[in-house]
Amino acid sequence: MLDHAAIAARIPHQGNMCLLDAVVDWSEAAITCRAVSHADPANPLRAAGRLGAANGIEYAAQAMAVHGALLASAGDRPRQGYLTSVRSVQLHVARLDDLAGELAVHAERLSGDANHILYQFSLSHAGRCLLEGRAAVVLDADALKETRS
Template sequence: MLDRSQWDHLIPHKGTMCLLDTVLGYSAENIHARSDSHRRADNPLRSDGILRAVHLCEYGAQSMAVHGALLARDTGRAAAPGFLVSLREVSFGVSRIDDLDGPLDVHGERLMGTETSWQYAFRIEHAGVEICAGRAAVMLV
């Protein structure tokens, strides 16, 4: 298990915009992270006091950033910065997440990685129930 202090300096998301709290494990293909930031009043994605389910896509995207950064670090490199360019086949099992008790489990699976782009599938669970799933693509610069 890696707490935030072991990887947050590797990604561009800073302060409260870093939504993930811990990495429970990762391999060359997968990452499993956990977060309680959906329950925090200072979550920067809140609007009108609500954190909507669509923001789970950002949790999935941040798991990609952390995974890529950890893999790069493991080989003595730094991850290239990137831009989220595509979300596909996203499904939601809830309409909002700020009212969920307990942590979110964020799972990412690297489907493809090249020098110029990454593609991942992501899945977010709450209390063992899938509440969001989809695919995302990042273009590296």
Template structure:
């Protein structure tokens, strides 16, 4: 299992904007992560005292970043930064997530890779119930600014 400190070393999202607490398992094509911060009243994505399900898209995008960081680390490299350019076929099965008692879990899988882009599918669950699913695409940059 990979903990939060290692995740923070892999991605540009720092402090409370790093949404994942641990990597449960991963391989070259997919990753499973877990987070418990959705109940935190100081969560950075909260608005109007709620954390809405649409923010699960950011959890999905960060799952991509963590996976990319882990893949790059295998070859002693650093992952190329990415810019989220599209979300497709997103389905939200709940309205908000701040009242869910257990951890969130995400399964993300590489669907398409090209030289300058990647597309992943993601599914986010809570206690075995599907909360959100969709696809996210990023354009990869050459280097960090």
């Protein structure tokens, strides 16, 4: 299990923008993380004093980033990933900040190659699905642009 500091060491999100508190489980195909930052009044994603459910996509994106970092070979330079699209997103609640306790953040790699990955993701609280969807990630987008020039 990785704690908040170990997660922050692997992704570009730092300070209170690193939203995940722990990696609970991971494999080559999937990752499950724990988060409690949704209840923090200082959460940087809050607007008008609340944290809307769509912000859960950022929690899932950070889980995907940690997953990629864990899959990287030791000594490899971390690859910058960009969330290029989200699809089939279903929000089952309006907000996240009114939920006491932990969120479970799950991401499963459905397909991919060296530069493109498709994930399925979900956030849940006490066994209840809060949101779910799919996300496409492009790795090292600048390098892809250079190869097309």
